[in-house]
Amino acid sequence: MAHDAAHDHGHEHHPSGLMRWVTTTNHKDIGSLYLWFAGIMFLVAGSMALIIRAELFQPGLQVVNPDFFNQMTTLHGLIMVFGVIMPAWAGFANWQIPLMIGAPDMAFPRMNNWGFWVLPVAGSLLIISLFLPGGAAAGGWTMYPPLFIQGGMSYDVTIFAVHILGASSIMGSINIITTILNMRAPGMTMMKMPLFVWTWLITAYLLIATVPVLAGAVTMLLTDRHFGTHFFNAAGGGDPVLFQHIFWFFGHPEVYILILPAFGVISQVIPTFARKPLFGYASMVYATASIAILSFIVWGHHMFTVGMPATAQLFFMYSTMLIAVPTGVKVFNWVATMWKGSMSFETPMLFAVAFVCLFTIGGFSGLVCAITPVDIQLQDTYYVVAHFHYVLVSGALFAIFAGVYYWLPKWTGHMYDERLGKWHFWMSTIGMNITFFPMHFLGLAGMPRRTADYALQFADFNRIASIGAFMFGLSQLIFLAVLIKAIKGGQKATDRVWEGAHGLEWTVPSPAPYHTFETAPLVK
Amino acid sequence: MSSHPGGYYLPAPSHWPIVGSVALLLMALGGAFYINHVAGGGWMLLAGLAVLTVMLFGWFGTVIRESESGVHNKQVDLSFRWSMSWFIFSEVMFFAAFFGALFYTRVLSVPWLSEGDTMKQLWEGYKGGWPSAGPGLESEGLKFTPMEAWGIPAINTLLLLSSGVTVTWAHWGLKKNNRAQLIWGLVATVALGLGFLFLQAHEYHEAYNRLGLTLGAGVYGATFFMLTGFHGFHVTVGTLMLMVVLFRSMKGHFTPEHHFAFEGVSWYWHFVDVVWLGLFIFVYWLI
Amino acid sequence: MNRRVITQALLSLGGLLMSTAARASYELNLRAPQSQLARDVYNLHTLIMLVCLGIFIVVFGAMFYSIYKHRKSVGHAAEHFHENTTVEIIWTVIPFIILIGMALPATKTILAMKDTSNPDLTIKVTGYQWKWGYEYLGEGVSFLSTLSTPRAQIENQQPKDEHYLLEVDQPLVVPVGKKVRVLVTAADVIHSWWIPELSLKQDAIPGFIRDAWFKSETTGTFRGQCVELCGKEHAFMPVVVKVVTEDEFRTWLASKKQGATAAAAENGKTFTLAELKAKGEQVYNGHCAACHQANGMGIPGTFKALNGSPTVNGPIEDHLKTVLNGRPGTAMVAFGTQLSDADIAAVVTYERNAWDNKKGDMAQPAQVAALKGGGSKEAGAPAAP
Numbered sequence A: 001m002a003h004d005a006a007h008d009h010g011h012e013h014h015p016s017g018l019m020r021w022v023t024t025t026n027h028k029d030i031g032s033l034y035l036w037f038a039g040i041m042f043l044v045a046g047s048m049a050l051i052i053r054a055e056l057f058q059p060g061l062q063v064v065n066p067d068f069f070n071q072m073t074t075l076h077g078l079i080m081v082f083g084v085i086m087p088a089w090a091g092f093a094n095w096q097i098p099l100m101i102g103a104p105d106m107a108f109p110r111m112n113n114w115g116f117w118v119l120p121v122a123g124s125l126l127i128i129s130l131f132l133p134g135g136a137a138a139g140g141w142t143m144y145p146p147l148f149i150q151g152g153m154s155y156d157v158t159i160f161a162v163h164i165l166g167a168s169s170i171m172g173s174i175n176i177i178t179t180i181l182n183m184r185a186p187g188m189t190m191m192k193m194p195l196f197v198w199t200w201l202i203t204a205y206l207l208i209a210t211v212p213v214l215a216g217a218v219t220m221l222l223t224d225r226h227f228g229t230h231f232f233n234a235a236g237g238g239d240p241v242l243f244q245h246i247f248w249f250f251g252h253p254e255v256y257i258l259i260l261p262a263f264g265v266i267s268q269v270i271p272t273f274a275r276k277p278l279f280g281y282a283s284m285v286y287a288t289a290s291i292a293i294l295s296f297i298v299w300g301h302h303m304f305t306v307g308m309p310a311t312a313q314l315f316f317m318y319s320t321m322l323i324a325v326p327t328g329v330k331v332f333n334w335v336a337t338m339w340k341g342s343m344s345f346e347t348p349m350l351f352a353v354a355f356v357c358l359f360t361i362g363g364f365s366g367l368v369c370a371i372t373p374v375d376i377q378l379q380d381t382y383y384v385v386a387h388f389h390y391v392l393v394s395g396a397l398f399a400i401f402a403g404v405y406y407w408l409p410k411w412t413g414h415m416y417d418e419r420l421g422k423w424h425f426w427m428s429t430i431g432m433n434i435t436f437f438p439m440h441f442l443g444l445a446g447m448p449r450r451t452a453d454y455a456l457q458f459a460d461f462n463r464i465a466s467i468g469a470f471m472f473g474l475s476q477l478i479f480l481a482v483l484i485k486a487i488k489g490g491q492k493a494t495d496r497v498w499e500g501a502h503g504l505e506w507t508v509p510s511p512a513p514y515h516t517f518e519t520a521p522l523v524k
Numbered sequence B: 001m002s003s004h005p006g007g008y009y010l011p012a013p014s015h016w017p018i019v020g021s022v023a024l025l026l027m028a029l030g031g032a033f034y035i036n037h038v039a040g041g042g043w044m045l046l047a048g049l050a051v052l053t054v055m056l057f058g059w060f061g062t063v064i065r066e067s068e069s070g071v072h073n074k075q076v077d078l079s080f081r082w083s084m085s086w087f088i089f090s091e092v093m094f095f096a097a098f099f100g101a102l103f104y105t106r107v108l109s110v111p112w113l114s115e116g117d118t119m120k121q122l123w124e125g126y127k128g129g130w131p132s133a134g135p136g137l138e139s140e141g142l143k144f145t146p147m148e149a150w151g152i153p154a155i156n157t158l159l160l161l162s163s164g165v166t167v168t169w170a171h172w173g174l175k176k177n178n179r180a181q182l183i184w185g186l187v188a189t190v191a192l193g194l195g196f197l198f199l200q201a202h203e204y205h206e207a208y209n210r211l212g213l214t215l216g217a218g219v220y221g222a223t224f225f226m227l228t229g230f231h232g233f234h235v236t237v238g239t240l241m242l243m244v245v246l247f248r249s250m251k252g253h254f255t256p257e258h259h260f261a262f263e264g265v266s267w268y269w270h271f272v273d274v275v276w277l278g279l280f281i282f283v284y285w286l287i
Numbered sequence C: 001m002n003r004r005v006i007t008q009a010l011l012s013l014g015g016l017l018m019s020t021a022a023r024a025s026y027e028l029n030l031r032a033p034q035s036q037l038a039r040d041v042y043n044l045h046t047l048i049m050l051v052c053l054g055i056f057i058v059v060f061g062a063m064f065y066s067i068y069k070h071r072k073s074v075g076h077a078a079e080h081f082h083e084n085t086t087v088e089i090i091w092t093v094i095p096f097i098i099l100i101g102m103a104l105p106a107t108k109t110i111l112a113m114k115d116t117s118n119p120d121l122t123i124k125v126t127g128y129q130w131k132w133g134y135e136y137l138g139e140g141v142s143f144l145s146t147l148s149t150p151r152a153q154i155e156n157q158q159p160k161d162e163h164y165l166l167e168v169d170q171p172l173v174v175p176v177g178k179k180v181r182v183l184v185t186a187a188d189v190i191h192s193w194w195i196p197e198l199s200l201k202q203d204a205i206p207g208f209i210r211d212a213w214f215k216s217e218t219t220g221t222f223r224g225q226c227v228e229l230c231g232k233e234h235a236f237m238p239v240v241v242k243v244v245t246e247d248e249f250r251t252w253l254a255s256k257k258q259g260a261t262a263a264a265a266e267n268g269k270t271f272t273l274a275e276l277k278a279k280g281e282q283v284y285n286g287h288c289a290a291c292h293q294a295n296g297m298g299i300p301g302t303f304k305a306l307n308g309s310p311t312v313n314g315p316i317e318d319h320l321k322t323v324l325n326g327r328p329g330t331a332m333v334a335f336g337t338q339l340s341d342a343d344i345a346a347v348v349t350y351e352r353n354a355w356d357n358k359k360g361d362m363a364q365p366a367q368v369a370a371l372k373g374g375g376s377k378e379a380g381a382p383a384a385p
């Protein structure tokens, strides 16, 4: 069988229907699977966010009880991070990296398939946990003990789900790193690689370095829960704060794992629609690398209130502030790329511009949090919630939107509906700001996170945020419509698609044939 | 399905991954049920493990057949090398988490508990020191003696180090196509691995029955058993992989030029070796 | 229908602007600081905000200018310059310098915050699920502080009063102008003790003491909340601090001491079943109903039902022990460190004779004291699994 496997041309006699998707070893199929999975999970976790916002629409308990509210918060956070943004980026990596470096496929097509197909397992485990006695885990996506030690069976299911999500990330990252390092077309030197490939290379490195640490942390949780260890229990000489250190050693690099590929996409989109090469390619690469390296020594900024020594607080404050510099370099380079270009504003560009502007707002609020004395006031308030939704929603998520609109014609062979796309953009941008900007004020005024009910002086802003949330949520239905329309049909896309587009992926037909670059292209 | 011979080998669609996913689902749910005393959990867990074993045999069997049929060109071989290196790096980071816990509790949390207001207000009279069962457990009268480094652990160190030598010796044999040296080198390595595991099991038995050193013996017990336990698990996996390689060598697999499986396993074995040195120094010796 | 949502949103946005113009302005910023430290933090935040605002205007002024000028639709042709090391260095160095400017004042404030030396008064703060325990070290005064907002208001059966969710039965009382040091810890899970006006936030870590300090310059009542997720009632354990003049504080402390002796006397007393049941019901609603529910049915899968529970209907010894020492690894904490012997005797008696439980027996404070014996569990010690 090995032999006919070897000479089987793949185009013929393939399993069809569902089995095609279950057994596929094709990077484009797997990329689409990742993206669809992320999309569905986005609807799930988003609907949970809407339950949260519905409960917070006014003071008092109306919709859900506090325990279920915390379950929603926890699942919303976990699923959005591990089930939406990360799989979406893995989907982009699968579709684009082989196309962008001129490789016939990913380095390990079978492991690639498994890397995806463990995700639905982890996803369903999280959903199943909702229906176990006591409901889903309600300890927050950060899973802090001892609270996380108290819970019932669903907490164990959550821990195993995190293990499996980790396995998926490790397999995906090893595959991506190997593909980038070993499968580039002749002439595609490292410093000629598109920035999206660079950012994913560094992201994969971050994943391999930190995900095992998370696995270790949740494993200790498990043994503390069931096997009598005392890692996080002072009675046995342990320390609940130990978990926080281990978690955030993973957790902070994790947030850059969510944003670096976004930087990559934006660095592809802006030059295309400014019809002008990226201003500082090399410095962009170095900036990305510096962000990645710094991200390993800033984790303490999530723990300024645990009562660490002043020296530790100072160290983490300085190192955290430092990250503003390379990130700034990126922002400045994007602006400089637009400068004196010949810009046009199709939907991908709109989302890219919004990204640069709104991500920076999130970055600034992050910097405010980095100032330890100020963070003493802001830690665990809605100011933090505002901060990370600006970097995650108008950051990571908007970049995903930009990327989807940018490459959709290459994937489907059809142009998407530009009018609907613009609607999606404006509704999302306005809705997103109505939702999350007031949260800055809520945090400053002193509203704690992870609370199902709040004091009366927070009522107005919460009402506005909830209205914005439903507006933002509904606008995602427009996105759904755009996707389906473009897949069903629409104006035929050219190979180049965008006037200003450069790179190997634009040299192949649209839609990209099932197998591309079976003989490597020559890059000069 | 690489359309021209000698190109990068791309496997045909495979059902092994989804089998593996089913295994994981069974194991996760079964495991959760089992530790929460839900009926049938244990069986579900075992079923999952069984399916996983089938998958591993099927999957690796396929890869081995492909490899022997010569479809893996140099580039594929290099991919394997990259991936194995990064995989071992991820393993290093996994152990790093537990070493981190060891250093944190030893250098920070135990001293904090035994000094200043924390001691005065909450743990009156706790002396701290290392190894410690922690203030709460000590006040409840829990006592244990730590494992003596220069007994079994020292012997185990010797076993692992020499196994590192024998596997390298076997590799030389393979490279100069001396089958006997290859096979006997591997036999010796597997034997040393098994010897290590036997002594480790004996050591655990001692710890539980004579030293009062258990998983529940405060952070020392926790870090001791989690670190040595995960290491022991890796030795087990390594030994199994060595056995497979030995078996394949006896079937005449591998050539002096083309034998990544052998090298991958030996890298893994050396990694396990290095981790042990860390364990010997920080868990057994320096206390 | 999207349009409708927009207009709706814009309307309420307008409405808000008016309402906030009318209401106190702290809704848009940190609360008015009441101590030097809090003032430093407030100004630090203002400074950072202004710097960021400045950078924002410059950077995005440039971006939107070029979006306006350098667009294809106005026929602007792309220039092809790129890669300029000098520029890159400039916009690496300038932010770096700005950051140093921010770090300096921040460093000063951090060091000030951490200096808990020679306080005038030291208070031990212990977080419980879901209430705060305060102990005035060396004064022999300690009490629990629980939310006083009635459930009916939370469940919208009553109009919510002004300090909804920010009011407690017994606030922490401290003297004005004195350096107060707090030793923060917890008995079960991590909580976090926060007074915004005094810019003091300290996580309460079970098994560890973490200290912080404040010195209020004005008298008044300051309201904060627990800010670390600690379970389902996390939203319902506020922190209320009453800052009073020195002699008001002294008189208050004296009265508290008397209360303490009274409670001690109660522990020596022998009650009738009726007395115990009545007292027990109060204790139950104050400390147990949050989890086990007023009807004793608990929450299936999360909190055990006491109605018909084997423990409650079993030997009274075990029942008392469970309440005294808690159930390791569950949300059931050791109440022996929170409640007086009389309270425990009362609540146990109540549980054994409430709902469908008809044991008819009772426990006396003396019995509880006996069970406690010499070494009852330390307050900070979380139940070891």
Ligand code: HEA
Pocket (backbone or CB within 6 Å): A142, A255, A256, A258, A259, A301, A302, A320, A321, A323, A324, A325, A327, A328, A329, A331, A359, A360, A361, A362, A363, A364, A365, A366, A367, A369, A370, A371, A375, A378, A379, A380, A384, A387, A388, A391, A392, A395, A396, C052, C055, C059, C094, C095, C096, C098, C099
């Ligand atoms: C995509 C994800 C993402 C990104 C990119 C960031 C980026 C940053 N984050 Fe964020 N953060 C999160 C996701 C992210 N964060 C999440 C999810 C949490 C909450 C976790 C939880 O508790 O649940 C969090 C929480 C969090 C905290 C803890 C708050 C608390 O709990 O009390 C802090 C504190 O320092 C922080 C800081 C920062 C900083 C300094 C950056 C920097 O990288 C930002 C740098 C960018 C800029 C500064 C803007 C552009 C720069 C310029 C225009 C140059 C000129 C600027 C200056 C010179 C100032 N973040």
Ligand code: HEA
Pocket (backbone or CB within 6 Å): A042, A043, A044, A045, A046, A047, A049, A050, A052, A053, A073, A074, A076, A077, A078, A080, A081, A085, A139, A140, A141, A142, A385, A389, A392, A393, A396, A397, A435, A448, A449, A450, A451, A469, A470, A471, A472, A473, A474, A476, A477
């Ligand atoms: C990338 C990650 C990501 C994303 C995209 C989002 C998206 C959103 N988040 Fe998320 N959020 C987190 C990551 C993310 N969040 C994290 C990590 C936390 C911390 C959790 C913790 O504290 O442990 C958190 C916490 C968090 C809170 C704080 C909860 C608490 O502290 O108790 C809130 C409250 O408003 C919130 C709201 C929202 C909203 C309204 C959206 C919206 O953008 C969602 C919009 C999407 C949809 C609405 C779904 C799509 C549309 C449909 C399903 C169609 C049907 C729609 C209608 C009928 C209207 N989030």
Ligand code: CUA
Pocket (backbone or CB within 6 Å): C127, C128, C130, C190, C191, C192, C226, C227, C228, C229, C230, C231, C233, C234, C235, C237
């Ligand atoms: Cu206590 Cu939150």
Ligand SMILES: [Cu+2]
Pocket (backbone or CB within 6 Å): A251, A252, A255, A298, A299, A301, A302
């Ligand atoms: Cu961070």
